[in-house]
Amino acid sequence: MRNLKLIIKREYLARVRNKTFVVMTFLSPVIMVGMIMLIAYLTSLNNDEEKIIGVHDVTNMVFDELQDKKNTVYLNFSDLELTTAIDSVDKKEYYGLLYIPAGKTDEEIASHIEFFAQEAPSNFFLSDLEQKISNVLTDRKLESTGVNLATIDNAKAKVNIKMENFSGEATSKMASYVKMFFGGAAGYLLMMFIIIYGNMVMRSVIEEKTNRIIEIIISSVKPIQLMLGKILGTSFAGITQFVIWIIFGSILLFSVTAIFGIESTSIQGEAAANSVNPDEIQLLVNDVLQLPLASIIVAFLVYFIGGYFLYSSIYAAIGAAVDSETDTQQFMFPVILPLMLGIYVGFFSVVENPHGIVATIFSYIPLTSPIVMLMRIPFGVAWWEVLISLGILFASVFLVIWMAAKIYRVGILMYGKKPTYKELFKWLKY
The missing domain is CATH 3.40.190.10 (Periplasmic binding protein-like II)
Structure with missing residues (x-):
């Protein structure tokens, strides 16, 4: 346990002290806010033409x-x-x-x-x-x-269907879009975190393997401790970076909008110009407040842990099996494919029918469940479905970590040869 803590601390400090990490931590929110303001400016120019x-x-x-x-x-x-x-x-x-x-x-x-x-x-x-x-x-x-x-004009009847649930609470016609936004944002954010910081874990393993530092480290700690330490240390660094992005980005966005005079009155004026019903806006706000926000946050954290450990173990195994990032290309597509499939299933199946057979099946498959289930939860999912999905996910996490540790143990000391899928399978037997 002591060795694991030391590895986590070492990986965390190595990440946060890196100049590129520090620069991108503060530069990324500036770029994002700049892009938002540029898009808003170009949109206003286009609308005013x-x-x-x-x-x-x-x-x-x-x-x-x-x-x-x-x-x-x-x-x-x-x-x-x-x-x-x-x-x-x-x-x-x-x-x-x-x-x-x-x-x-x-x-x-x-x-x-x-x-x-x-x-x-x-x-x-x-x-x-x-x-x-x-x-x-x-x-x-x-x-x-x-x-x-x-x-004919006098005979036309204007129909405005009001939406209510079976409890008698009024809902907005945009309720499904609100749920899609929250679920889609959670799923997409998780996918980006896995890709960005999973690659960081893989590059860290490749770098130490290339520099032969891994041979010294492995003499003092077990391979599985080293692998878990890299995953946890990198994840903590990623969480730190995300928190800074949110805080710094929010402050920067608020400051820029205040300086350039973008106020809520302009939004209200635009809404009035488009004849948006104030009652519909109020219903929309109520729909947001009625969302199971606590469940969404808890589910995001749990699926974040499960999904990140699942994919980071795979990334670590790939990093241990190759000698350079160029050699990783043959293994990356099978890793990225389930993530992309989860996003597409989420946006094209969950939104249309969140409780359909396609959405339900993919919310149980461990490689896609962290994304698809997060998109389903805002639409209301039975607790037993979530438990089954989490059970399968974490059982798969332990299985993948065990398999990745097997590959990691052999791969980190292998040099000069590109492994094939057949050889990786052999390493699992050692």
Whole structure:
């Protein structure tokens, strides 16, 4: 036990005293906040860009129905020839020209509408424009058959389905997205931690093996103690770095938003512009408060420990089996694949049906359960399912640690040869 503590302390201090570690610990939040501010700035520029659209309406029935918006202006070029209108719009560098030809029927008109532009417009803009023209042509067709449009408009019933659970508590229509956000954030954060610090464990083993320091260390401690010490020491360093990122990043983000005047009033104004119902916002807040936050936090910590030990043991075994990082490529894909599979299953299966057969099975498989189960928990999972998942996970952790220790014991003293999967299997028998 004393040797294990010394190894953990040595690995921890070696990590936190590393210049690269220190620089990235404080530089990463600066880069992240800078990216957030840059994206916000570019988004505001994109939203503020004015689109001027010329309209050549031969039918003289669509242009009057195209209403100008905050950043979209429609200009009438119907009195010009089409070629002249196109040249004029091109020279003035407008967003584009909408051409609505004449036709015997509305169907003929709709099938020959064109939009001329230097660059292809966005799909959202085209969809909105198509919907507006479709409404105009539909109303015209209805009027031609003697239908009173005012009567149709008055007969339309606006339906707003209110959401409640069986306990009678009102919920938001965005409740599933809230749960997806919390579950997805927890799963993605765990995956990134495993990849970043698992690789750090592997590089540490390779470095000591290459420098032949491992031969001196192994004479004083057992291989399994050395492996566990590296995993624990690196994980503590990673947790330290994550805590600093959260604290320093939060302070930095708050300071930058205060300096540049990004206040909640601008968010409220944007919400008002998009006609967001205040009652829906309140329900959304209630949904967040009603989430099993304590269960999510506890589950994250438990699955974090299990998932990190599982994968770090594999990373340590790989590091012991090779002589350089280049040689690790043949082993990395099978390690990364379950993590990526867990993320994809989470976002495409858990969100759609959190209690479906696919989501349930992958929340039991130890290589994917730390991610998939974390994504399922916000949607409500029976306690016995969580216990079964954790039981399988930690049983697998002990099995993988035992297997990794076998490979580690042999691999750290092997040099000059790239091991194959067959040789790794042989090492398990020693």
